[in-house]
Amino acid sequence: MHRSAPGRYVTVTTAGEPFSAFVPVPLPPEPPVVWSAALRWRFDAALVALGRLDAVTALLPNAALLLYSFVRKEAVLSSQIEGTQSSLADLLLYEIDEQPGVPVDDAREVSRCVAALERGLKKLRGGLPLCTRLLCEMHEVLLTHPGGRGKTPGEVRRSQVWIGGTRPGNAVFVPPPADAVPACLAALERFLNDEPEPVPPLIKAALVHVQFETIHPFLDGNGRIGRLLIVLQLVADGVLREPMLYPSLFFKTHRALYYELLNEVRLRGDWERWLDFFAEGIEASATQGVSTANALLALVNADRDRIARLGRAAASALAVHQALQRQPIATSAALVKATRLTPATVNKSLAHLERIGIVGEVTNRQRGRVFSYRRYVEELAAELDAPA
Numbered sequence: 001m002h003r004s005a006p007g008r009y010v011t012v013t014t015a016g017e018p019f020s021a022f023v024p025v026p027l028p029p030e031p032p033v034v035w036s037a038a039l040r041w042r043f044d045a046a047l048v049a050l051g052r053l054d055a056v057t058a059l060l061p062n063a064a065l066l067l068y069s070f071v072r073k074e075a076v077l078s079s080q081i082e083g084t085q086s087s088l089a090d091l092l093l094y095e096i097d098e099q100p101g102v103p104v105d106d107a108r109e110v111s112r113c114v115a116a117l118e119r120g121l122k123k124l125r126g127g128l129p130l131c132t133r134l135l136c137e138m139h140e141v142l143l144t145h146p147g148g149r150g151k152t153p154g155e156v157r158r159s160q161v162w163i164g165g166t167r168p169g170n171a172v173f174v175p176p177p178a179d180a181v182p183a184c185l186a187a188l189e190r191f192l193n194d195e196p197e198p199v200p201p202l203i204k205a206a207l208v209h210v211q212f213e214t215i216h217p218f219l220d221g222n223g224r225i226g227r228l229l230i231v232l233q234l235v236a237d238g239v240l241r242e243p244m245l246y247p248s249l250f251f252k253t254h255r256a257l258y259y260e261l262l263n264e265v266r267l268r269g270d271w272e273r274w275l276d277f278f279a280e281g282i283e284a285s286a287t288q289g290v291s292t293a294n295a296l297l298a299l300v301n302a303d304r305d306r307i308a309r310l311g312r313a314a315a316s317a318l319a320v321h322q323a324l325q326r327q328p329i330a331t332s333a334a335l336v337k338a339t340r341l342t343p344a345t346v347n348k349s350l351a352h353l354e355r356i357g358i359v360g361e362v363t364n365r366q367r368g369r370v371f372s373y374r375r376y377v378e379e380l381a382a383e384l385d386a387p388a
């Protein structure tokens with residue numbers, strides 16, 4: 001449905017050039033969203049898929065081990081939307097230590113994205129509601145790296161930003177002037193916390209994402225923080241027990257449409273097309289999450305059966321195999337720490353796992369060797385390298 005723009009334009013002048021910046025009105029949309037049968041059906045389907053994904057966390061044995069990898073997958077995908085080149089394997093290698101051959105700057109940025117989610121989750125579980133302070137803390141974690149210098153990590157912006165174009169005067173979209181941002185964020189914070197009235201969590205996540213990107217409260221990192229917020233909010237509102245969802249795969253695959261629909265809300269108040277796209281994306285992401293989880297757990301079970309046939313070596317090898325599910329690329333030192341076995345036992349187990357083709361050594365070095373649970377990493381990264 002087309003409405004008038006859900007906000008007002010104000011004229012700002014920078015470097016002698018006047019331009020229009022957009023100040024959104026607070027949520028919810030007015031006039032209200034038109035819920036066609038098709039749109040309702042989309043949201044129902046997305047919620048069913050989210051329920052299935054959540055059940056994976058609750059019901060499948062060893063599912064908690066998947067969380068480590070799923071969170072990293074989302075961080076890689078979300079960062080790829082903005083052009084970061086890092087792969088999942090790069091990130092996993094980077095997290096061990098700075099491995100030669102890994103594009104360090106990109107991997108570091110992705111690892112900050114993981115850390116930002118972890119910080120947000122920790123604060124949330126410590127009792128802090130979703131609020132500007134929490135988003136600023138996540139932003140600080142995200143941008144505290146050399147590439148984040150000059151981008152005021154942890155602070156709401158105090159200058160104008162724009163999207164597309166070389167200056168505000170020729171940009172695709174100019175978010176609100178800096179002095180309007182605190183009030184926009186305060187209203188968003190109230191909406192997030194169900195004031196003046198509760199909004200169903202998935203609809204809220206969809207509306208908040210657009211509003212957050214429209215406000216563009218930070219100098220940089222708005223896309224990544226906004227996408228982390230989707231998952232965090234679903235956890236805060238009890239839809240998911242753990243942040244198992246990786247919605248950025250859908251946003252990355254349909255990036256042009258994603259940006260277009262964000263724009264269409266601002267230009268024509270077309271919330272319905274955005275909601276339809278968002279719900280489709282959540283359903284697809286949750287369904288992909290379930291099938292990846294099932295494929296990984298089938299692989300793990302089959303490998304466990306093979307390891308069990310190793311005889312006396314099986315018990316230690318199973319412990320190493322278990323640790324590799326949490327950290328599928330690891331040094332033997334990391335596996336010693338995780339399993340509390342002796343270095344000699346871990347190395348023997350790794351040799352057994354290598355012999356039966358479950359792990360592979362990736363560095364060809366004599367010291368500081370790195371082992372990959374290859375098929376697990378391949379399965380996890382299967383959709384990651386698809387062209388955007």
Ligand SMILES: Nc1ncnc2c1ncn2[C@@H]1O[C@H](COP(=O)(O)OP(=O)(O)OP(=O)(O)O)[C@@H](O)[C@H]1O
Pocket residue numbers: 081082083163172173213214218219220221222223224225226259262263
């Ligand atoms: N027309 C638009 N209206 C509102 N938001 C938009 C529009 N087009 C893109 N966006 C949002 O802005 C995000 C980009 O903003 P920003 O550059 O601050 O994010 P980011 O995570 O920092 O990326 P990077 O730092 O790697 O460039 C996009 O990912 C998208 O979510």
